[in-house]
Amino acid sequence: MPVKAVLWDLDGTFVDSEPTHNRALLDALAAWSIRPSEALQRKVVGTSMEATHAVLAEAYAGFPDLGRFVDAKLKAYVARVGELRLRRGVADAEGLLEARGVSRAIVSNSDRIIVDANLAAVGKSIPGLITISRNDVRKGKPDPGPYLRAAYLLHLSPPDCVVVEDSPVGAAAGVAAGMKVVAWPEHGSDPLAFPPEAQIADPVDLRATLAALIDATGAV
Incomplete structure (x- = not known):
């Protein structure tokens, strides 16, 4: 798909x-x-x-x-x-997704005040961008609710979506939501801690992982 x-x-x-x-x-x-x-x-x-x-x-x-x-x-x-900056590799990945016409959303386990402060700090308070905070759902990750709500607001089904996560807790939420999951651990993190269904990305080259996934499945 x-x-x-x-x-x-x-x-x-x-x-x-x-x-x-x-x-x-x-x-x-x-x-x-x-x-x-x-x-x-x-x-x-x-x-x-x-x-x-x-x-x-x-x-x-x-x-x-x-x-x-x-x-x-x-x-x-x-x-x-x-102190905040985009994680290294995000700008390149975002450029790829924009060029391929892939929609994006932010799905966080943090409170709304932190979500909004983070995005403002890195210049990503974009009108129309769907963002899910802990305050928007009954249960946070590892419950699938946050990711399912994002898919609902995008008018997409779970298999249409790819989750990108740095933590096993978040990756488990994506798997439970029935979505493809790309685990993007930071240096020093244990890839074996992630669910076996997750695809492990290179810590410094997320763009290549997403490009291969899009090329393999196609993009709309």
């Missing part, structure tokens, strides 16, 4: 924001004199605020409630958005 749309994950995939998210998390936790281990920090990569809070609440007795945590993390993150 031809590729009609590419659904980009945002943090760590479209925008090189995972380091900023991690620094913001550490900033927020420092107010409560908490310094999480590197293993715990890796555990929450790509997860929603609710899921991150659940992990932290389990690890630290008396951890603040969800509302206080979300407020602290959002404030810390927005203060750092000037």
Whole structure:
């Protein structure tokens, strides 16, 4: 079936924001004199605020409630958005998709305030661009809901769409949605952590992977 749309994950995939998210998390936790281990920090990569809070609440007795945590993390993150850049390889991939007439959407596990701040920071607040935030769906990734909503708004069926993800959590959501999934792990990530259905892309040459997929299936 031809590729009609590419659904980009945002943090760590479209925008090189995972380091900023991690620094913001550490900033927020420092107010409560908490310094999480590197293993715990890796555990929450790509997860929603609710899921991150659940992990932290389990690890630290008396951890603040969800509302206080979300407020602290959002404030810390927005203060750092000037650090953000497109991930290396995104501009080339976007040029390919534009030339081939492939639609795009952004599908994120982050809150709306972060989605909008990220896109504005990298000059991608494009009128008409479909963006899905955690606030737009009942459940975040790994639930398929965010990706299914994007397909619905694009008036496409799941097999028409290709998901691009940097995290196993997001890749699992794409697989559950019945979509083709391209796993684009960052350097140092374990490709074996991704679902077996996902196609692993070169960390620095996503364009080549997408071009091969489009050529193999066709594009509309």
